[in-house]
Amino acid sequence: MVLPGIFKSKKSSEANLRKPSKSRETPSPSPSRRSVSKSPTKSVKEPDLSADTHPLNLPPDEREKRRSAMSAPSDPPTPMDVDQNGDASSAASTPPPAAPNSYPDTEEAADDGDFERTTSPIPPPHRFVPPTSPPPAPKPSVDPEACKALGNKYFNSKDYVRAIAEYTKALAVEPQSVTYLSNRAAAFMSANRFEEALADSKLAQELEPQNVKVLHRLSRIYVSLGRPSEAVDVLNQIAAFQAVTHSERAAAESMQKHVKQAEDGLQGAATGSMIVHALDQAERGLGVGVERPRKWQLMRGEAYLRTGNVNSLGDAQGVAMSLLRKNSKDPEALVLRGRALYAQGENDKALQHFRQALSCDPDFKDAVKYLRMVQKLERMKEEGNTAFKTGKYKRAVEVYGQALEVDPTNKGINSKLYQNRAMASIKLKDYKSAVSDCDRALSLDNSYTKARKTRARALGESGSWEEAVREFKAIYESNPNEPGIEKDIHYAELELKKSKRKDYYKLLGIEKDAGDNDIKKAYRKLAIVHHPDKNPGDEAAAGKFKEIGEAYECLSDPEKRARYDSGEDLIDPSEMFARGGAGAGGFPGGMGGMGINPEMLFNMMGQGGMGGGGGGFTFSTAGGSPFGGAPGGGSRGGRSRGGAGAFPGGFSFG
Numbered sequence: 163m164v165l166p167g168i169f170k171s172k173k174s175s176e177a178n179l180r181k182p183s184k185s186r187e188t189p190s191p192s193p194s195r196r197s198v199s200k201s202p203t204k205s206v207k208e209p210d211l212s213a214d215t216h217p218l219n220l221p222p223d224e225r226e227k228r229r230s231a232m233s234a235p236s237d238p239p240t241p242m243d244v245d246q247n248g249d250a251s252s253a254a255s256t257p258p259p260a261a262p263n264s265y266p267d268t269e270e271a272a273d274d275g276d277f278e279r280t281t282s283p284i285p286p287p288h289r290f291v292p293p294t295s296p297p298p299a300p301k302p303s304v305d306p307e308a309c310k311a312l313g314n315k316y317f318n319s320k321d322y323v324r325a326i327a328e329y330t331k332a333l334a335v336e337p338q339s340v341t342y343l344s345n346r347a348a349a350f351m352s353a354n355r356f357e358e359a360l361a362d363s364k365l366a367q368e369l370e371p372q373n374v375k376v377l378h379r380l381s382r383i384y385v386s387l388g389r390p391s392e393a394v395d396v397l398n399q400i401a402a403f404q405a406v407t408h409s410e411r412a413a414a415e416s417m418q419k420h421v422k423q424a425e426d427g428l429q430g431a432a433t434g435s436m437i438v439h440a441l442d443q444a445e446r447g448l449g450v451g452v453e454r455p456r457k458w459q460l461m462r463g464e465a466y467l468r469t470g471n472v473n474s475l476g477d478a479q480g481v482a483m484s485l486l487r488k489n490s491k492d493p494e495a496l497v498l499r500g501r502a503l504y505a506q507g508e509n510d511k512a513l514q515h516f517r518q519a520l521s522c523d524p525d526f527k528d529a530v531k532y533l534r535m536v537q538k539l540e541r542m543k544e545e546g547n548t549a550f551k552t553g554k555y556k557r558a559v560e561v562y563g564q565a566l567e568v569d570p571t572n573k574g575i576n577s578k579l580y581q582n583r584a585m586a587s588i589k590l591k592d593y594k595s596a597v598s599d600c601d602r603a604l605s606l607d608n609s610y611t612k613a614r615k616t617r618a619r620a621l622g623e624s625g626s627w628e629e630a631v632r633e634f635k636a637i638y639e640s641n642p643n644e645p646g647i648e649k650d651i652h653y654a655e656l657e658l659k660k661s662k663r664k665d666y667y668k669l670l671g672i673e674k675d676a677g678d679n680d681i682k683k684a685y686r687k688l689a690i691v692h693h694p695d696k697n698p699g700d701e702a703a704a705g706k707f708k709e710i711g712e713a714y715e716c717l718s719d720p721e722k723r724a725r726y727d728s729g730e731d732l733i734d735p736s737e738m739f740a741r742g743g744a745g746a747g748g749f750p751g752g753m754g755g756m757g758i759n760p761e762m763l764f765n766m767m768g769q770g771g772m773g774g775g776g777g778g779f780t781f782s783t784a785g786g787s788p789f790g791g792a793p794g795g796g797s798r799g800g801r802s803r804g805g806a807g808a809f810p811g812g813f814s815f816g
Contacts, residue, residue: 310345313325313346325349326346329349343369347360354452356387385417386449420440421440421441421444433468433469434469434474437464444458491522494519496515496519500514503515539569543562546561558586559590577602587620593620615634631658670717
């Protein structure tokens with residue numbers, strides 16, 4: 163017999179499992195016995211264990227019971243059940259009465275064929291619990307201490323590149339480690355990479371401001387970079403909490419002292435060599451490969467300008483060019499080079515540099531100062547030169563003197579101005595002033611050869627031809643290639659010989675450029691005074707009268723005067739041709755030991771006389787005495803020795 167209950171739907175079976183059966187809900191006659199129900203429902207006292215409670219919110223044992231109840235198959239009806247109830251279908255179809263205080267089974271009213279309308283439990287909302295502590299950091303792949311140990315090993319073996327690499331790895335893991343920063347700074351210092359060492363040391367100082375080891379290293383780095391003032395400041399910072407020894411201060415304070423000496427020297431009157439020496443001492447403390455600080459380079463350039471000689475001016479230009487290669491628009495370097503050019507006399511180029519400096523910095527006072535000064539000096543020098551060329555020698559002397567006041571420190575320009583003024587003084591026959599100006603020019607530039615030659619000439623013109631000859635020969639010995647020096651020596655030697663004979667101009671009391679009328683007037687005046695008729699028995703007066711007559715006879719004759727002025731009357735023909743005629747002889751003293759210039763010989767041979775004499779020379783006197791006879795009462799005119807054909811051009815033997 164087939165029971166109708168077996169055709170119940172799975173949905174009904176599951177519902178029946180959740181409901182207690184009639185027999186199990188019947189109270190037990192014995193209080194000790196309790197009915198064991200497999201239904202998941204609970205009493206009202208435990209509402210959280212109702213059928214709507216989500217399984218995840220159930221206790222573990224209850225959740226296990228429900229899972230077992232859901233998975234166990236429904237018990238099939240037994241014959242005993244059927245016999246006891248009489249009608250199996252009615253018994254199977256009749257729902258059991260609801261237990262008191264139990265939730266109604268809403269699934270009983272559902273259609274037996276509807277399997278999709280089952281009510282599912284609502285899951286609880288997701289609850290976010292913030293973590294109480296940050297997640298643990300991932301373990302680094304590099305051990306910084308191992309890198310530090312390896313870096314120390316490389317450092318001790320002087321492999322500073324690898325040491326730096328290892329310390330850098332350690333700092334990548336712990337960038338705020340003062341130990342690693344300090345170690346890498348030490349390696350940078352040993353590798354002569356002082357700028358990088360400075361960066362690490364400053365960062366370490368920020369992290370630990372009172373770390374003595376870091377501060378001492380920072381001080382040494384400042385010294386190596388040429389920053390002694392900052393090094394001393396760091397040492398003073400250490401001294402605030404720990405004593406600093408003299409040896410620890412020595413390097414920084416020594417460098418600071420020498421730099422201060424150089425600065426004070428530039429502000430005062432110290433020589434350029436003293437300033438350069440102070441800078442040399444300061445630079446001894448610089449690190450290997452460290453370039454001189456820019457300030458020190460400018461100070462050195464200033465010192466070279468103050469020295470003022472040719473070599474130092476070239477050194478000053480070298481300093482300026484070194485700075486300009488790094489920055490072509492450095493106004494201080496442009497002014498430095500402009501000043502060096504100005505000191506060398508290249509004023510046009512100097513003005514260009516000053517203008518370029520002003521284009522870079524229109525407010526740069528030094529550029530404005532030197533631009534105006536050079537422009538003023540250039541105008542005054544040109545004015546003096548123009549006055550000299552036009553024969554206004556007094557005006558030239560005045561203008562050159564004013565120009566010397568424009569820039570007393572420029573030795574090169576001032577030495578030239580002194581020499582120019584000496585030339586003008588010679589024209590004014592102020593030989594003493596000329597010699598003095600030449601001495602001043604040589605004190606500013608002892609290699610100024612032109613000033614030495616002008617001085618020798620001034621000495622000779624003042625009557626000291628012997629000293630002039632010595633000066634010219636000294637110039638020849640120091641500089642044999644000096645243009646015209648041999649000619650100057652020959653001229654001075656000849657003038658020396660001329661100075662030892664009778665000075666006819668001096669006897670007559672006239673200048674060497676006196677005209678014929680001046681010569682006649684002077685002779686007549688002196689002849690009247692010393693004439694034997696007015697001085698009977700006076701041998702001195704007679705001798706004087708004879709000398710002035712001889713002077714007049716020579717100077718009144720243009721040809722004789724020309725030979726006298728040129729010194730041709732002092733030439734001995736036998737000495738002239740003793741060494742092969744007109745050859746130069748190969749020695750600076752002149753020809754035949756007489757010191758005769760070859761040019762003079764050619765003039766004597768008919769190529770044109772000196773001092774206005776031209777052509778050959780005659781041997782007859784001309785003019786005679788203005789009183790009608792030869793001076794001294796003798797007839798000396800008209801006497802001739804030899805003809806014009808005896809030697810080319812003729813030579814006087816009288």
